[in-house]
Amino acid sequence: MIRVLIADDHDLLRDTLIAFLGAEDGIELGSASTFEEARTRIQEDDPYNLVLLDYKMPGMRGLDSLSEAISMKGGQRVALISGQATRQIAEQALSLGAAGFIPKTLPAKSLVNAVKFMAMGEQYAPIDFMTTPDEAEAHPIAQLLTKRELEVLQGLTSGKSNKEIARDLDLTEPTIKLHMKTLYRKLEVNNRTQAAVIARDANLF
Numbered sequence: 001m002i003r004v005l006i007a008d009d010h011d012l013l014r015d016t017l018i019a020f021l022g023a024e025d026g027i028e029l030g031s032a033s034t035f036e037e038a039r040t041r042i043q044e045d046d047p048y049n050l051v052l053l054d055y056k057m058p059g060m061r062g063l064d065s066l067s068e069a070i071s072m073k074g075g076q077r078v079a080l081i082s083g084q085a086t087r088q089i090a091e092q093a094l095s096l097g098a099a100g101f102i103p104k105t106l107p108a109k110s111l112v113n114a115v116k117f118m119a120m121g122e123q124y125a126p127i128d129f130m131t132t133p134d135e136a137e138a139h140p141i142a143q144l145l146t147k148r149e150l151e152v153l154q155g156l157t158s159g160k161s162n163k164e165i166a167r168d169l170d171l172t173e174p175t176i177k178l179h180m181k182t183l184y185r186k187l188e189v190n191n192r193t194q195a196a197v198i199a200r201d202a203n204l205f
Contacts, residue, residue, distance in 0.1 A: 007038035035059030055082035100124030
């Protein structure tokens with residue numbers, strides 16, 4: 001019998017997980033909606049083979065709470081579940097000894113398999129999530145710019161003239177110049193060469 005504690009403050013997600021996992025033979029479930037409640041369950045219930053902790057639920061202090069849960073009662077298998085955590089957080093969680101990391105986008109069937117996998121002592125993290133660069137991590141500058149400004153930046157990084165960029169984007173040259181002006185201001189540069197250098201250094205394109 002595998003005992004799993006699901007600690008998540010989203011009723012819908014918690015109930016969905018309980019429904020899916022509960023339909024499997026040999027899985028016994030507990031649930032909690034705050035970190036305090038999860039802590040109490042870990043201390044008072046029979047040992048769990050796996051504890052699933054929501055990264056953002058009430059009472060959670062991120063990776064500190066994860067470490068605390070892992071060390072309770074002489075050692076727990078604890079996995080993080082999150083809809084917002086970045087790959088960097090997932091990597092840190094795994095290096096702290098987490099049993100795994102589950103993004104909330106994971107299909108239900110994969111999730112059931114991941115839970116069984118972790119409860120049996122393996123470490124789990126979806127390979128596609130771990131190998132996809134975080135948007136914010138890969139494009140810190142992209143956050144600053146509008147979609148149109150990024151298109152203009154891409155054009156000038158490719159060495160195109162204002163006229164060529166205008167033609168590509170179906171805009172007028174004065175409009176492109178306007179975008180360039182705000183682009184330079186946001187990137188804190190004075191000319192197109194400096195802007196292109198910044199874009200290349202950030203691996204934007």
